[in-house]
Amino acid sequence: MQATVRQALVNGFKHQLEEGSAITLQRYSLGEIQPEYRIVKRGLRLSFLSNTIIEKCPDYTGSLYRFDFRPFRTITDLKTEEDDQFDVIGQVVACEDLDNYDKNGSAGKKKPITLIDPEGNELSCTLWGSYTQQFSDFLDKCSDHGKIIAVLQLAMMKVWDGKMCIQNGFKATRLYLFNGKDTISTDGFRDVEAFRQSLLVVQGNENSENTASRISTASRNNTKEDFVSKVPMNCIAELLDVGYGVPSIIVGTICAIQEEEGWWYLGCRTCRKRVVKSSEIVDLENETPPKPSGGPNEWWCSKCKTTITGIKTQFRLQVRVQDDTGTVSVSLFNEEVQVMVDNMTAYQLSDGLFPPEIMDIVDKKFVFKVSIDEYGIKKN
Numbered sequence: 001m002q003a004t005v006r007q008a009l010v011n012g013f014k015h016q017l018e019e020g021s022a023i024t025l026q027r028y029s030l031g032e033i034q035p036e037y038r039i040v041k042r043g044l045r046l047s048f049l050s051n052t053i054i055e056k057c058p059d060y061t062g063s064l065y066r067f068d069f070r071p072f073r074t075i076t077d078l079k080t081e082e083d084d085q086f087d088v089i090g091q092v093v094a095c096e097d098l099d100n101y102d103k104n105g106s107a108g109k110k111k112p113i114t115l116i117d118p119e120g121n122e123l124s125c126t127l128w129g130s131y132t133q134q135f136s137d138f139l140d141k142c143s144d145h146g147k148i149i150a151v152l153q154l155a156m157m158k159v160w161d162g163k164m165c166i167q168n169g170f171k172a173t174r175l176y177l178f179n180g181k182d183t184i185s186t187d188g189f190r191d192v193e194a195f196r197q198s199l200l201v202v203q204g205n206e207n208s209e210n211t212a213s214r215i216s217t218a219s220r221n222n223t224k225e226d227f228v229s230k231v232p233m234n235c236i237a238e239l240l241d242v243g244y245g246v247p248s249i250i251v252g253t254i255c256a257i258q259e260e261e262g263w264w265y266l267g268c269r270t271c272r273k274r275v276v277k278s279s280e281i282v283d284l285e286n287e288t289p290p291k292p293s294g295g296p297n298e299w300w301c302s303k304c305k306t307t308i309t310g311i312k313t314q315f316r317l318q319v320r321v322q323d324d325t326g327t328v329s330v331s332l333f334n335e336e337v338q339v340m341v342d343n344m345t346a347y348q349l350s351d352g353l354f355p356p357e358i359m360d361i362v363d364k365k366f367v368f369k370v371s372i373d374e375y376g377i378k379k380n
């Protein structure tokens with residue numbers, strides 16, 4: 001049951017209300033709760049009164065979490081969103097790169113992950129803000145990413161691209177993460193252990209490696225095998241004779257980062273092209289000053305030729321690579337930069353500011369798989 005304490009009474013009660021502890025309440029009122037304020041399913045809410053008495057209840061034996069897991073299909077089959085918040089459990093089978101979004105000028109973090117149930121139904125889940133950090137921290141300390149189980153308590157649903165997905169709510173959502181390799185023995189998580197067992201029945205221990213590769217944050221394009229066997233090795237001077245789009249391997253030292261190019265930009269979600277604020281578009285062929293079009297959160301993509309609202313932070317780092325035969329300019333894209341960024345505890349997306357972790361690559365020697373595009377060379 002949802003309980004509320006009026007603002008005026010909060011200071012009087014807050015020191016007696018501790019997360020995870022059990023209490024008894026005397027003198028309170030019960031009333032209906034409006035659907036838009038409803039976090040748990042029940043329509044009734046308990047309200048504290050100024051003379052409500054709170055006492056500690058040390059002999060409480062009930063469950064601490066009382067999950068009520070909602071089957072995936074009862075969410076994914078829906079066409080319109082429901083207001084209620086609910087609990088979900090699933091195995092994490094994929095997660096995309098950390099996505100930095102820019103909402104009303106302030107940067108935040110978002111991480112899309114995919115959950116499956118033992119029947120193989122998939123459910124997309126987006127973690128926002130601090131839940132993203134909690135997930136990344138868990139990945140860092142969890143040695144095996146093949147069997148991660150996620151519990152979202154009091155999640156909410158949201159339609160993305162025509163699909164019913166879930167995400168953390170604005171309030172009250174809790175995220176619990178488990179390494180499904182190990183038995184979960186905590187009493188309160190008995191339901192989670194039951195879920196783990198049902199996964200084991202279906203999967204055994206087989207597809208662990210497969211799953212882990214979809215969760216890995218490392219660059220997905222380049223395996224060691226790629227580097228050593230399939231692609232010819234060239235020195236930089238020889239790249240002049242290599243055709244457009246043909247991959248080759250070079251070994252060189254990064255002698256400079258072209259800082260004026262920055263290391264990130266806001267790109268179109270569809271084509272990745274750099275976007276500009278709609279309100280800042282200057283039409284060079286038009287002599288009259290442009291009329292301010294679009295709201296402050298509208299963006300223009302010159303490749304898609306349309307106004308867009310979906311933007312995504314793209315990483316692109318321009319470096320100068322040198323070997324005994326010459327130097328060449330190489331662009332590092334999302335995956336490569338992301339690997340460096342993922343190792344940072346915090347970074348700031350602001351103009352002209354390079355994190356030390358990135359500056360650190362200067363004067364170091366790397367093996368690059370590169371191909372030449374019409375502008376020069378890019379690494380893929």
Ligand SMILES: [Zn+2]
Nearest residue numbers: 268271301304
């Ligand atoms: Zn575009």
